[in-house]
Amino acid sequence: MKTIKHFIAVALVAILFTSCYTEAIVEVDPYVEVNNGPTLNQVLTDYEIWYVDIDASSGNIVVPFLQKAFTVSFRGGNIFANNNLSGLGYNGAGFGIDVGSYDTFGFELDAYHDLDGDYTFDVRQLSGNEIELYHPSTGARYILVGYQRNTFDYDLVFYNNIHYFLQEFEAWEKIYTSQEGEINPFDNENYLQFLPAGVSGNFRSSEDGNGTPVNNIYWDYDGIYDVDDVPGDFYQKTLTLDYNFPDNEFFDLTVIDDETIELYQVTTGTTYQFRGRGYIEFRTSEDGKSKTLPKLRKKTSEIKKEIEALKAKKAKALK
Template structure:
């Protein structure tokens, strides 16, 4: 009789379990939203250096304007020139990443391994926090189709000016009064910081190596209220003089400087493109992207 009792018990238990399952026919297990889902939700992430927190700098993040996370491969754009011309530019691969532990583990090809805690701040914005160096970076997610490439140029215009050895004057408008800047034909904005510039009155067409940098000084860039695609550039010469311009970007190789006091517009072309990519290169060591604090101004009408 014992075997029969055992079979009967098993039968009753199976009926009970089946009835329990049937009682909740609407139960559906919710899919888990992973860190990989968060990172891959956007095709390109803008590294907003102006929202960085912490004293230390992680070079691969501080030097990058954008990052993209694609199937375990990490891509970055370290230059603005050529940026976005294809409409879908993730940049070059700089390493690999893994999210299986719930944190972001990055293995940079040259700088080694980093671990980040990732926090969603909302509206496609995340924060990467590195506990070891006590530093955090804010990334803003975008699709290639909706990414405002021009705005990124203007937000980082000091670094854009550094991406050519020289800016050579190509033409001058017929409008405007005669002024001292009429005779300056070359400008250079050094990558060692975002404050130094050099100016030359060498003849148009002079080889870069033979330019006479007779003038030098510091410069500043100011924002105009409610003008995302226009900046004010002031050159402070070492002799005490200064020149103020409205700065426009025509292309990633051409800029306009509108001289406010005289009403003259000068057109410059970038020569000697500098590619910032190799940590071992001299240029890369000199280039350091940090927070930029700008004065806010109200734009006055052109003369």
């Protein structure tokens, strides 16, 4: 009997202890990263310049202020951006123009763009100088690579994106034609205009006289333009003006300064110089020559596809 009582007492104690025990389950939010390292603001300000790597970024819907920027910087609560290639490395002491402000909360970045509005990003550090900005509302992911101004290769960015430089002026006016070279039809063309790829082409030319107001220029011709590399010379490019009729024009393209280009026509030996008129400072997605064709950066592969599509359309029309 005593043994039975002892057994019952032990059983009751075990039941009491079991009933008092509650299993605590802690749910971990998979989207919240535990970070014992530097704060987001420290990460953003560790580098003076963040290059926006469009080719490495992804998403079907763009964030305009990032899509148009070559670089962004985060300085004391303000966002700076280099949206233009003309003056790159000099505008704003290399930082570009002030385009908005920002706040950080944990690893969340709230960006307030002066013209494009407010955007919230989840930020993930990919490496020591590489971060990803993820915009949950659109699914867009932007890869930013950090540099200091004194080590950032502004020239590399300029020449890798020189086709955008040609679009930064409303028109290019011919200011010089060399005495050397054969007489040819291009001698009569005094204005060029370069546009994002559109339905009928992406460049136009005019024979209007020098000094014509840009808004009054009559564009006689249009077609497709393409800029290609010259093997072995990074700073030398070729420009092809593929007119919407069988003849094309081929040039060696040299940039003289931030508003002057030189075109050497290979077939005739003639050199031309053009100066940009009507500088376009890109600040918002509706800037530029057409609200339906804003200056937004595209992947290199996409640009080539668009050019090939325009060429195919031209070839079909000429049949």
